[in-house]
Amino acid sequence: MQILISNNTAKPIYEQITSQIKNAIMSGELKSGDPLPSMRALAKDLHISVITTQKAYEDLQRNGFIESAAGKGTFVSAQNKDFILEEQMRLAEEKLQEAAEIGRSNGISLEKLSELLAMFYESE
Numbered sequence: 001m002q003i004l005i006s007n008n009t010a011k012p013i014y015e016q017i018t019s020q021i022k023n024a025i026m027s028g029e030l031k032s033g034d035p036l037p038s039m040r041a042l043a044k045d046l047h048i049s050v051i052t053t054q055k056a057y058e059d060l061q062r063n064g065f066i067e068s069a070a071g072k073g074t075f076v077s078a079q080n081k082d083f084i085l086e087e088q089m090r091l092a093e094e095k096l097q098e099a100a101e102i103g104r105s106n107g108i109s110l111e112k113l114s115e116l117l118a119m120f121y122e123s124e
Contacts, residue, residue: 001030005046013048017056025065025076026084036066036074 003020005013024030037045039053046053057074060066064083068074096117103113 003046005048014052014055014059017053018059021060022065026087030076032076032078034076036076038073
């Protein structure tokens with residue numbers, strides 16, 4: 001797993017780390033039980049503060065993506081399918097909310113937006 005940090009975004013560094021690790025877990029790149037680098041090792045690799053990596057790991061742990069065991073390290077949590085589906089639904093809702101706002105503010109009908117969604121859904 002490779003984490004890339006961008007200075008050209010308003011997104012804080014810890015959120016960039018959090019979202020990239022979440023995406024790796026959700027996509028299956030990282031699997032249940034896979035070890036993650038220590039906070040210090042990750043901070044050193046990314047040339048950032050340990051406090052920043054700590055904040056990212058705390059976020060991931062609070063949301064059930066990772067777990068830490070004293071003296072053993074940090075690992076990807078055992079994920080259940082319901083949790084993964086719920087997280088994916090939340091992401092889809094955010095994108096659909098954004099599409100609805102764009103549609104409303106630009107006079108695009110709900111029917112047209114629905115057609116577009118159906119077209120994109122069926123095209124893959």
